[in-house]
Amino acid sequence: MTDMSVAYPERLTVDQLQIAPSRRHREAIIRYTLLVTALVSVLVSALIVWILLREAWTFITEVVWADTWGQQGWFPRRGLYDIPTIIVPSLIVTGIAMVVAGPLGLGAAVYLSEYANRRVRSWLKPALEILAGIPSVVLGFFALTWIAPNLVGPIGRNTFGVIGAVILLGYAAVSAGIAKAKIKQYREGVADPSARVGAVASLAMLVAVFAVAGAWILGVWLDFAPNNAGSLAAAGIGVGILTIPLVASISEDAMAAVPDSLREASAGLGARKMATATTVVLPAAISGIVAAFIVAISRAIGETMVVFMAGGAADAARFTDSPFEGGLTMTAAIASLASGTDSVVGEGLTFQSLYFVGLLLFLFTLTLNIIAARFVSKVREAY
Amino acid sequence: MSMTDEAPRLIERPVAAAAEPQAAEPPPAAERDVVFRSHDVNVYYGAFRAVRDVTFDVPKNEIMALIGPSGCGKSTVLRCYNRMNDLIKDARVTGAITYRGTDLYDERVDPVEVRRRIGMVFQKPNPFPKSIYDNVAYGPRVAGQKKGLDDVVESSLRKAALWEEVNDRLNDSALGLSGGQQQRLCIARAIAVGPDVLLMDEPCSALDPIATARIEDLMQEIKQDYTIMIVTHNMQQAARVSDTTAFFTADVRSENDTRTGILVEVDTTQKMFSNPADERTENYVTGRFG
Ligand SMILES: Nc1ncnc2c1ncn2[C@@H]1O[C@H](COP(=O)(O)OP(=O)(O)OP(=O)(O)O)[C@@H](O)[C@H]1O
Ligand SMILES: [Mg+2]
Numbered sequence: 001m002t003d004m005s006v007a008y009p010e011r012l013t014v015d016q017l018q019i020a021p022s023r024r025h026r027e028a029i030i031r032y033t034l035l036v037t038a039l040v041s042v043l044v045s046a047l048i049v050w051i052l053l054r055e056a057w058t059f060i061t062e063v064v065w066a067d068t069w070g071q072q073g074w075f076p077r078r079g080l081y082d083i084p085t086i087i088v089p090s091l092i093v094t095g096i097a098m099v100v101a102g103p104l105g106l107g108a109a110v111y112l113s114e115y116a117n118r119r120v121r122s123w124l125k126p127a128l129e130i131l132a133g134i135p136s137v138v139l140g141f142f143a144l145t146w147i148a149p150n151l152v153g154p155i156g157r158n159t160f161g162v163i164g165a166v167i168l169l170g171y172a173a174v175s176a177g178i179a180k181a182k183i184k185q186y187r188e189g190v191a192d193p194s195a196r197v198g199a200v201a202s203l204a205m206l207v208a209v210f211a212v213a214g215a216w217i218l219g220v221w222l223d224f225a226p227n228n229a230g231s232l233a234a235a236g237i238g239v240g241i242l243t244i245p246l247v248a249s250i251s252e253d254a255m256a257a258v259p260d261s262l263r264e265a266s267a268g269l270g271a272r273k274m275a276t277a278t279t280v281v282l283p284a285a286i287s288g289i290v291a292a293f294i295v296a297i298s299r300a301i302g303e304t305m306v307v308f309m310a311g312g313a314a315d316a317a318r319f320t321d322s323p324f325e326g327g328l329t330m331t332a333a334i335a336s337l338a339s340g341t342d343s344v345v346g347e348g349l350t351f352q353s354l355y356f357v358g359l360l361l362f363l364f365t366l367t368l369n370i371i372a373a374r375f376v377s378k379v380r381e382a383y
Numbered sequence: 384m385s386m387t388d389e390a391p392r393l394i395e396r397p398v399a400a401a402a403e404p405q406a407a408e409p410p411p412a413a414e415r416d417v418v419f420r421s422h423d424v425n426v427y428y429g430a431f432r433a434v435r436d437v438t439f440d441v442p443k444n445e446i447m448a449l450i451g452p453s454g455c456g457k458s459t460v461l462r463c464y465n466r467m468n469d470l471i472k473d474a475r476v477t478g479a480i481t482y483r484g485t486d487l488y489d490e491r492v493d494p495v496e497v498r499r500r501i502g503m504v505f506q507k508p509n510p511f512p513k514s515i516y517d518n519v520a521y522g523p524r525v526a527g528q529k530k531g532l533d534d535v536v537e538s539s540l541r542k543a544a545l546w547e548e549v550n551d552r553l554n555d556s557a558l559g560l561s562g563g564q565q566q567r568l569c570i571a572r573a574i575a576v577g578p579d580v581l582l583m584d585e586p587c588s589a590l591d592p593i594a595t596a597r598i599e600d601l602m603q604e605i606k607q608d609y610t611i612m613i614v615t616h617n618m619q620q621a622a623r624v625s626d627t628t629a630f631f632t633a634d635v636r637s638e639n640d641t642r643t644g645i646l647v648e649v650d651t652t653q654k655m656f657s658n659p660a661d662e663r664t665e666n667y668v669t670g671r672f673g
Contacts, residue, residue, distance in 0.1 A: 266511075268467065268502060269502070269522035270526060272525070279521070280511055383558075
């Protein structure tokens with residue numbers, strides 16, 4: 001080792017501890033440059049909100065309010081701005097998206113953080129990230145050409161048949177579980193001679209259930225003629241797929257942040273993995289999970305391309321509250337009105353209606369964030 | 384152990400046996416006083432062997448202390464007894480550990496069932512971020528118990544000498560308790576499951592001397608109901624509370640630079656601290672280690 005000691009004088013002067021003047025100037029420049037970059041983003045946001053409010057205000061003050069509620073639909077070029085016509089489809093799409101993305105995203109997160117070993121994780125996480133990277137226009141296309149005819153079509157046409165199929169499949173899964181347990185019992189010779197009877201009987205039951213389910217599903221499938229019309233359900237499923245990675249990765253981050261000492265405490269008290277996940281990890285991670293859902297809902301309600309392509313309506317639409325029909329979401333209403341060469345020509349307030357819808361969207365996400373913040377502060381189990 | 388310790392245990396044994404359903408048929412005489420028996424236990428983390436060929440018995444209704452320098456594998460050994468090492472993805476245990484005559488590592492044994500009988504208290508108090516009540520009721524709840532939780536919570540907190548301090552704020556967060564109270568809560572939580580054995584990994588190392596003394600008293604009070612294994616770095620603590628002591632050390636092989644934990648000696652605490660058979664034990668307990 002070299003000698004690191006420095007000869008210090010008996011007394012130090014302030015000069016010796018001062019920053020060099022050139023260095024001081026550089027520090028100041030760095031500081032103000034960074035401040036400006038921060039201010040630019042604030043300024044842009046403020047500008048957007050200002051323009052939004054100004055144009056929306058024109059609409060609010062000049063529109064005939066009688067034309068905004070209880071009309072047949074949203075026909076901006078004819079001066080009919082029925083607000084429920086665009087809000088209800090937005091809510092339907094968002095609701096369906098969350099029904100898809102909530103369980104799948106949360107399930108994936110619990111699996112990744114609590115169950116998966118390193119090997120599975122090493123390919124499952126990147127796979128999820130790839131899903132997040134799919135451009136929404138590709139998903140819109142997928143929703144229109146595959147989800148609409150193959151998933152939504154049969155359900156819309158034969159709801160009873162599809163529900164029946166789902167129940168039969170659930171039943172089949174349960175009987176498969178029973179059969180597996182019985183066969184294992186028989187193999188290990190744990191039980192009495194009746195184990196053999198049990199194993200054979202449960203196998204027979206399994207075959208029967210699968211035969212019935214198969215026939216039923218085939219019947220339902222044959223029963224429909226494909227059509228490529230978009231619908232709110234198709235768009236909702238598409239948006240749901242789009243938001244799965246969002247829910248999964250934010251929730252997983254929140255769960256991964258829960259200290260292992262809590263998992264060990266839980267396991268040490270005789271809790272199974274599922275009990276640990278639901279009663280210790282999820283409550284401790286709740287604020288992150290709620291945040292995941294808020295982000296996902298905001299993303300879903302603001303998603304444009306998928307609903308524009310697969311939602312089954314453009315420009316104008318009649319009121320609908322059926323997920324199996326085409327409908328116009330708030331975002332699709334803006335997009336379709338603002339696209340094309342004659343962009344926003346038409347009745348006097350057509351242009352301003354865009355901003356009004358934009359303001360509505362903005363208020364939705366704002367309210368959501370406020371409610372979520374309240375909720376989280378109430379149920380949070382801080383660790 | 385001395386004869387004066389022996390006498391009351393002989394009287395108590397039938398009472399304890401009557402309370403244990405699985406002890407209806409008395410075990411063979413040789414196994415009667417032993418809860419755990421380990422034979423040539425090795426623990427690996429991946430390719431690294433952390434502990435080599437550990438063999439010793441754990442007597443029933445006594446406190447056994449595991450002592451030794453840092454990194455010699457005390458925690459690793461302790462965690463074998465409730466299959467806690469199963470949670471570490473690349474940990475592997477070889478050799479045999481029997482618990483009341485049954486192989487703990489038999490493939491049919493469910494680690495969850497093991498942990499309901501063999502509770503654990505950790506080095507750092509780790510209460511759940513829930514209420515005091517919910518912390519204690521946690522174990523019974525995950526085992527499916529729904530009724531009578533109030534009684535379980537009260538009796539467990541009483542046993543852990545915490546009831547008087549918290550009975551008026553059972554619904555407050557457990558994180559509002561002091562470190563010593565939190566650790567006693569963790570003991571209450573472990574007791575609430577109705578265990579047979581308590582494993583304690585340096586339960587007092589995060590506590591001040593007064594809180595430590597309370598927990599030591601507590602251990603003395605509850606040892607008539609439980610068998611306790613405690614890891615400690617505190618020689619006085621081992622000498623004060625335990626009946627038997629196991630001394631581990633790290634065996635360093637210079638040729639391939641590996642450190643492996645080995646068991647040096649097990650005996651009554653009195654003998655281990657006054658007249659140990661092995662020189663390494665003597666050096667360690669007298670502070671002349673290393
Ligand atoms: N999860 C793990 N993965 C890999 N190696 C580990 C793991 N846990 C412990 N080890 C290693 O095993 C050896 C024994 O560790 P252990 O924690 O059992 O020692 P200890 O005697 O309890 O030490 P201390 O007194 O410091 O708590 C150490 O070399 C340690 O690095
Ligand atoms: Mg340790």
